[in-house]
Amino acid sequence: MKQKVLDFYKFHGAGNDFIMINSFDTEVVLQTEEIAFLCNRHLGIGADGLIFIVKDKEVDFRMIYYNSDGYEGSMCGNGGRSTAAFAFLLGFIEKNCSFRAFDGLHEATIIHHHERDFDVEISMKDVVEYDLTEKRLIVNTGSPHYIERSDNLSSVDVVAKGREIRNLPDFEPNGINVNFFQSEGNKIHLRTYERGVEDETLSCGTGVTAAAIAASLWYGKNESVIYTKGGTLSVKLTKTDSGFTGIKLRGPVTYVFNGQITIGM
Structure with missing residues (x-):
């Protein structure tokens, strides 16, 4: 395999960490096994996923996201x-921009930044379909999510139970992301x-968005502050007769470091 030297940046959003690749002016191509290697926490750089930023003719940029298994994600x-x-x-970009992702167009605002720390809000896709019961919600917020209510979140075996639900026949062939939700007063x-990471992550933005929709359906909340292992995020939304619109996801982003790595040795 031919060696290549790759420039990369490392970012995380509330502990959800990514290898960022600038493919804006010069195309960077990586194979599935190379992406999986880079995301491997023991053998590579380590990350939940890898993202290419590329040019787009209609908006400021396009993001292409790969899970840590090396395959393109939603x-x-x-x-x-x-x-x-x-x-x-x-x-x-300046502080306001638009970009394209797997599920279509999004708006983003850099609300605040200081050195390596950012406060960033993005728009999320409207939601018109969901499957709700008293104990769980199934909804697609750009990625498919299963939300299960819990009375004791700290005792949940997230990996074992999450993997079991993720692989249920109902969600074949691609599986589903699984979230465990606990409400304590206003928290x-x-x-x-x-899925694709096949593990618990410190936070998940589309999962947080799904949790905010659950909070709206179960408790009538149009604004939610959601606490994850990696940090605190907030979601604003508007419930209509046909679903949810005006969804905004906001939270911290940190630029961790950048470097070069030789792959294909």
Whole structure:
């Protein structure tokens, strides 16, 4: 295999971490096994996913997201927020921009930044279909999510139970992301098992968005603050007769470091 030297940046959005690749002016091509290697926490750089930022003729940029298994994923909310911060760092955008992702167009705003820390809000797709019961919600917020209510979130075996639900025949062939949701007064706590990562992640933006929809349906909330292992995110939305619109996901993004790595040795 031919060796290649790859420039990369590392970002995380509330602990959901990504390898960022600038493919804006010069195309960078990576194979599935190379992406999986780079995301491997023991052998490579380590990340929940890898994101290419590329040019788009109609909007400021396009993000292409790959899960840590090396395969292209669906919309990643924290990845979208991190890519907006990355584009800002590279000077490709001002504080407001629009970008294209797996599920279509999004708007982003860099609300605040100081050195390596950013506060970023993005718009999420409207939601018109969902499957709700008293104990669980199934909804697609750019990625498919299963939300299960819990009375004792700390005791949930997120990996074992999440993997079991993710692989149920009902969700074949691609599976589903699985979230465990606990409401304590005005606080919502969330833990997520992500398909493609096949593990619990410190936070998940589309999962947080799904949890906010659950909070609206179960408790009538139009604004939610959601606590994950990796940090706190907020969601604003408007419930209509046909679903949910005006969904905004906001939270912290951190630029961790950048470097070069030789792959294909």
